[in-house]
Amino acid sequence: MDQVGKAESGDGTLIAYRRTSGGGPPVIMVGGAFSTAEAEAPLAALLAPRFSVITYDRRGRGGSGDTAPYAVEREVEDIAALLKKAGGTASVYGMSSGAALALEAAAAGLPITQLAVYEPPYGTGAVDATDGAAYTARLEDLLVRGRRDEAVExxxxxxxxxxxxVARMRRATMWRGMTALAHTLAYDNAVMGPGPVPTERLARITARVMVVDGGASPPPMRVAARAVAAALPRGRHRTLTGQVHEVAPHVLAPVLAEYFAGAA
Structure with missing residues (x-):
């Protein structure tokens, strides 16, 4: 049976979560850009028979609060609050920018027993860093002026x-939901930092980590995944044949289940 609740983060922000329990060990899922607990539900449902799965709305999304000013450290504290709800420790899965946030939480020393991340979208060169700076400036300008549609574009x-x-997406019903979350694109951008793989911070992570990518994903995404795995003291890399950044839950779920059960 699902349990719905709110966890109080370090700054008092209430973080809405849903716990789908099969009676097994806890797993916390951290979504990426535009993601909410609802978006993570299909994968959570596939893991639920073996795990107690916690999905949540990251701050500024869905049923969660949003206390200014934003800082990545506050999102790390959100995960800490969820770990307390999970019983003190848990495995964590992060997707895309949520993967980078999960890695930040592990680097901060949170009691994460093991971690799996899918395609954290770090840059891998100087060009990526230059493009990232231009993107940050443009995104901040659009959000300050309330041009949410343009920020999503x-x-x-x-x-x-x-x-x-993009033009077809603008005409679809999902566009309204995306523009409603446009302000959180700045949060995801802050989580990613200046762009390159943060090798020094990753080197502080003591938990074992599985870094997963899709075999049909763009080469830069796959290069970044390998670089993350190489920077981790207990990192390993795995590729899912034929998958892209929008990974199919039914393909990913058994890989996560095996890993989190300790059999990988």
Whole structure:
């Protein structure tokens, strides 16, 4: 049976979560850009028979609060509050920018027993860092001026969505939900930092970590995944054949289940 509640973070922000329990060990899922607990539900449902799965709305999204000013450290404290709800320790899975946030939480010393991340979108070169600085400046300008549609378009173009696909998305019902979360794109951008893989911080992570990528994902994404795995003291890398950044839950779930059960 699902349990719905709110965890109080370090700054008093209430973080809405849902716990789907199969009676097994706890797993906390950290979503990426535009993601909410609802978006993570299909993967959570596949893991629930073997684990107690906690999905949550990251701050500024869904049912969670949003206390200014934003700082990545506050999102790390959100995960700490969820770990307390989980019983003190838990495994953690992070997707995309949520993968980077999960890595930040582990580097901060949170009691994460083991961690799995899918395609943290770090840059891998000087060009990526230069592009990232320009993106940050443009995104901040659009959000300050309340141009939420343009901010979403900017993000989509930055991650490689073709203009014709963006145009179709603007006409779809999902667009309203995306623009409602446009302000959180700045949060995801802060989590990613200046762009390159943060090798020094990753070297502080003591938990074992599985870094997963899709075999059909763009080469820069796969290069970044390998670089993250190489920077981790107990990192390992795995590729899911034929998968892309929007990984299929039914393909990913058994890989996570095996890993979190300690059999990987």
């Amino acid at each position: 900017l993000f989509l173009s930055m991650v490689g969505v073709p203009p014709d696909v």
